Amino acid sequence: MVRAGLPPLAALTHATRDAAALLKLQDRGTLAAGKRADFIVVEGNPAENIQDLHRIMGVWHRGQRVSGGVEEFTP
Numbered sequence: 001m002v003r004a005g006l007p008p009l010a011a012l013t014h015a016t017r018d019a020a021a022l023l024k025l026q027d028r029g030t031l032a033a034g035k036r037a038d039f040i041v042v043e044g045n046p047a048e049n050i051q052d053l054h055r056i057m058g059v060w061h062r063g064q065r066v067s068g069g070v071e072e073f074t075p
Contacts, residue, residue, distance in 0.1 A: 002050045009047040037063035 001011035020029025028036045040059050044052030059067040 008050040011050060012047060 001014060002008055006014070017029040020026075027034075028038060031037065031039060038061050040053075041057045042052050043055040043057050046052040057068075058065055
């Protein structure tokens with residue numbers, strides 16, 4: 001999406017919140033009380049630089065940390 005010209009924050013919003021809404025998955029898509037807590041923590045700010053998504057520091061699934069840093073990530 002960013003390669004097509006979308007700003008990084010818009011691409012992240014479309015890939016998370018908007019995708020969950022489109023699929024009618026009301027329990028995910030944003031971090032909020034009562035929703036599934038599936039997320040990654042990255043070093044940097046992917047809302048400004050989408051490449052920072054490759055710098056994964058940890059992975060959480062349903063609120064539990066399931067992985068530490070990821071040495072190499074290839075989408």
